[in-house]
Amino acid sequence: MVTERISELARLSESLADCERGRGRVVLIGGGMATGKTALLDALGDLAGGRATVLRAVGSRAERELPLGVIAQLLAGTGRSVRDRATSPLDARALEEISALLPTERGPLVLAVDDVHLADPESQQVLLYLRRRIASSRVLLVLTEWERPDLTREAPHAELVRQPDHRLDLAPLTESGVAELIGDADRAATALALTGGNPFLLRALVDDGLAVGPRFRRAVLDCLTRWDPDFLPVAVAAAILGEQASRALVADLLDRSTRAVGPVLDVLESTGLLREHRLRNPDVVLASLGAAEAARLHARAAELLHRRGHPAVEIARHLTAAGEVPGRWAMRPLRYAAEQSLLDDADLAVRCLQLALPAAEDERERVEIRAALVRAAWRLNPSLAVRHLGTLADRGDLSWRDAIPVARLRWWQGEQPCDLLRATREHAGEPQPRDAAELRIAAEWIHGALPEPAALDVGDTRWQRTAQLMGAWTQDAPGEVLRAAEHVLQSCSGDVLPEAAAAAVLALDHTGHAERAQRWCAAVADQARRQGATTTRALISAVRADMSWRRGDLIAAETQAQEALQLLHPQSWGVLVGLPQSTLILVNSALGRHDAAAELLARPVPDEMAATTFGLRHLHATGRHALATGRTLAALDAFERIAARMRRGDPAVPTAIPWRSDLAQTYLLLGRRKEARDLVAEQLGHDSGGARLRAIALRVLAACSEPRQRVAVLREAVQLLERVDDRLELARALADLSQAHSELGQLGNARLVLRKADQMAKSCQAEVLPHHLRDHLDTRPEPTPTTSGTPLLSEAERKVAELAARGQTNREIGRRLYITVSTVEQHLTRVYRKLNVRRRTELPAELPRLDPVTDDPHPTPGPAAADAGASQC
Structure with missing residues (x-):
């Protein structure tokens, strides 16, 4: 051909x-x-x-x-x-x-x-x-x-x-010729890049299914060995040098003259094997080299680049490929390259420092390299950083730059490195304000209040206020949280501590700044992805999972939590494993996957986690699973242990867990009604916790109240949950509201609200509707008005409302019913007013004719699902 x-x-x-x-x-x-x-x-x-x-x-x-x-x-x-x-x-x-x-x-x-x-x-x-x-x-x-x-x-x-x-x-063939030969125009550009348009290589590529396979590799090597004995050595040198390849460097690497090497490079270029002296498929050539020869050439290349003043990162790549430090001269480029690549290529930084560590000449240099190695390895995997910790944790002569990675690693392990912070302050003086603020936020997010906060005190007033982010969150001060959190997150263009960034995002989300939290979360995640910072990516995925859970987006929460645990093995999480694992337990319990939740609870977690904030999260998930599976006494034990910790009044532990409401609900199940009401009253009397925790408390208050009081209380809960956009809790509140309407004999309202609860439960994919309520979903209301009065909606209004609920536009409704668009708008305005809804997405697909005498004329619709526990109370 x-x-x-x-x-x-x-x-x-x-x-x-x-x-x-x-x-x-x-x-x-x-x-x-x-x-x-x-x-x-x-x-x-x-x-x-x-x-x-x-x-x-x-x-x-x-x-x-x-x-x-x-x-x-x-x-x-x-x-x-x-x-x-x-x-x-x-x-x-x-x-x-x-x-x-x-x-x-x-x-x-x-x-x-x-x-x-x-x-x-x-x-x-x-x-x-x-x-x-x-x-x-x-x-x-x-x-x-x-x-x-x-x-x-x-x-x-x-x-x-x-x-x-x-x-x-x-x-060589052009792109159109390549497309003709391979019979695939869409992949012609890729094939051209791999082969340079060489027909021989293209046919081998086609034989391998347009991928680099054994036939293609063999063809490349055949081109380099079949015609001239000089071709392969020159190609090997070009492959070793990579982006730095030039006539002069290739000649020096081979100990030949430029005059001898240049023509060979020209031939390889005309063949399509090279492009601007750079081999198109260097991996194929390097794979044919023996390990010893490859190491020798890389070491020689590093020395040549060093002599010519090339950047440290380029030199370090060859040194790490060689796997040796050929001389004292190599230590400087290795350490410089590690510093320069820390943010963009942590893997290279780790390899540089691992190579340099055994070649260090004195203890001071070893300490500096080991601390840098811990800092770089943490970005890839905290477990890898632990292996390089060595004796750093016991030293009292570290600089703050070296002490910070050691301290944060010990916090991840569940320790409180007060001795290290104190000794570092005595040796190195006051830390930088930003470093001190981020360290304090990270530590308090994990452990609560620091035993010795003075070690991280600084004179900078602005950063000192930022360092009190966790306290502002606990006190439910949205304005102060916004200022402190964004002060931290605006440092994300640098090397901000990911724990501090995670805490700042969650603080924003829990204090009513959800949109800002989501934007910052995406920004931190994108930056971590670009930099290859696996640990940060895992941490932000866990944060996203928690945020999705709070909005009732169970599938997203599950996906994000699983991604977090896939990016980092559970053992690498240390005590922070409680963040993604607790979310998964809560999600599986809400989805009715109780065996999966039980399997997650059976997984070992660090003993040290119990004393951390993530231990509280894990304990809360344990209690919720116990409630979902009918083990009330087990739930009581879990929630009372949380209450004991929270009542100690740690000023840095945010009240993000609805522990009072959960404990009150458990008391109700055990018949301890007065204790339940006292707990709910205590929660409602606190300013902290935000609208979501107040709404959850109102649900439990309704369960403690007389039937005629429940409707008003639950309506307030529904309104709050609609505001914070928590679909799961909203579904539960609506299910309770449907039950309250039913007990008052307002059967039309009960059915309407129940259908909304079912719609929202399905949107969450949660199975939380009690069976005795679910049975009512298939019971349709009578299609004609009752004898006690006229229907709430006229026949015309009902038809317009049903079509609108099914997604049809006003113009489509008008054409179908043979009425004007203006008439459609008037009907919808009256429907919204009568049903107390704000938009067509809140309309159910089928509307009953409600009796205004026996039914409440102002039902509170909204998508939702309900859990059996509160409804049975």
């Missing part, structure tokens, strides 16, 4: 026609290695067909010492032999006799010699003799050679290829 060679085929066809007319021609086909010269000779044979005799031969480096080897190939099959004439040197009589053996008397003759530059000298002499006499004969001589413009041709090769009648230079 010949691709993108139309003009070349036309020239060959023209030359063949001249040959038939008795005008001999010489055609020289040039080009890089494997650019399609042989395929063009194959096409020439097809063109000749029965019009001419075609004799083929190919030159070979291995047969250059075989006199008349190429001529023997041409004569093969003709019954003639040059075996007795293979003497050297050939005189004029011998040349005439050998040329006479060619079957020119049979008509047009095509002599096609591939790789003529590798033909033996005697064969080249015969072909040259023939060429001098070809003008008036019916002979077409077609020769191919691959391009080496710098190569001085040997005689008679130079004379043989001088001034041919036609010269055809084959370049």
Whole structure:
């Protein structure tokens, strides 16, 4: 198959026609290695067909010492032999006799010699003799050679290829030619990038399914080993140097002159294997190297780059690939590269420091490298950082820069490094204000109030106020939380502590700044993804899961929590494993997957987690699972343990867990009604906790109240939950409201609200509706008004409302009911007022005719689901 060679085929066809007319021609086909010269000779044979005799031969480096080897190939099959004439040197009589053996008397003759530059000298002499006499004969001589413009041709090769009648230079294929050859225009650009348009490599790529596979790798190596012994070493040097490859560096790496290396690079470039001296597929070439040779070349490359003043990161990549420190000179670029790549390539930073550590000459240098290694390794995996901690935790002479990664790692392990902070302050003085604020926020988010906060006190008033973020969250001061949180998060363009960023995002979310929290969460996550900071990505995924849970988006919460645990193994989380694991337990309990929740609860967690804020989260999830599975006493134990911790009044532990409401609900299930009411009253008397915790408390208050009081209380809860957009709790509140309407005999309202609860429960995919309420969903209201009064909605209003609830526009409704758009708008306005809704998405798909005498004329709809516990109370 010949691709993108139309003009070349036309020239060959023209030359063949001249040959038939008795005008001999010489055609020289040039080009890089494997650019399609042989395929063009194959096409020439097809063109000749029965019009001419075609004799083929190919030159070979291995047969250059075989006199008349190429001529023997041409004569093969003709019954003639040059075996007795293979003497050297050939005189004029011998040349005439050998040329006479060619079957020119049979008509047009095509002599096609591939790789003529590798033909033996005697064969080249015969072909040259023939060429001098070809003008008036019916002979077409077609020769191919691959391009080496710098190569001085040997005689008679130079004379043989001088001034041919036609010269055809084959370049690599263009993108359109690549698309034609592979039969896939969409992947042509990728294939071109991998092969440089080389037809030989392209066919191998097609054989591998347009992916780099064994055939393609073999083809690349064949190109580098088949034609010239210099090609592979030069390609290896280019692969080792990568982006730094140049003529001078390749020559230095091979201990050769630029004059010797440059032409080889040009040939490889013309073939498509290289692009601007950079190998297109360096991995294929490097895989063919032995480990020792690769290490030697990388070490040599690092030294060359160091001498030439290249950036430290470039030098360090070669040193880490070599796996050795070849001299004291290498320590500086290794440490500089680790510092420079910490934010963008933590893996390289770790590898640089791991290589440098054994080569450190004194204890001070070892301490600095080890601390930097802990800082870099933490970004990839806290467990990896722990392995490098060594004796750092016990030292009292660290700088704050070295002490910070050690302190945060100990917090992750559940420890309180007060001794380290105190000793560092005595040795190094006051920490930087930002560092102190972020450390305090991170520590208090994990553990609550610091035992010795003075170690992190600074004179900077602004940062000192920022450091009190957790206290502002606890006291439910939205304005102060917003100021402090955004002060922290605006540092995200630098190396802000991810724990501090996570705490700031959650503080915003819990204090009514949900949109800001989501924006900042996305910004931190995007930055972590760009920088390859796995630990930060995992932490932000866990934060996102918690935020999704609070909005009743159970599937998103589950996905995000699972992603967090996939990015970091549970053992790497330390005490913070309680954040994603608790969310998963809560989600599975709400989804009715009690076995999955039980399996999560059975997973081991660090003993130290019990004393942290994440221990409280885990304990809360344990209690909720116990309630969902009917183990009331187990739930009581969990919630009372939370209450004991919270009543100690730790000023830095946010009241984000509805522990009073959960404990009150448990008391109700046990018949301890007065204790339940006291707890709810206590919760409602607190300013902290926000609208969500107040709404949850109101649900429990309604369960403690008389039936006629419940509707008003639950309506307030519904309004609050709609404001904070918690669909799961909203569903539960609506289910309770439906039950309250039912107990008052307001069956129409009960059904309407229950359908809304069911819609929201389905949107959450939660199975929380009690069975005795779920049974009412299939009971349709009577389609006609009751005898006690007129229907709440007229027939026209009901039809308009039902179509609007199904998603039809006002214009579509008007066309269907044969009324004007203005009339549709008027009907919807009255429907919204009568049903106390604000938008068409709050309308159920089927509307009953409500009796205003027996039913409440102002039901409170809204999507929701309900849990059995509160409804049974």
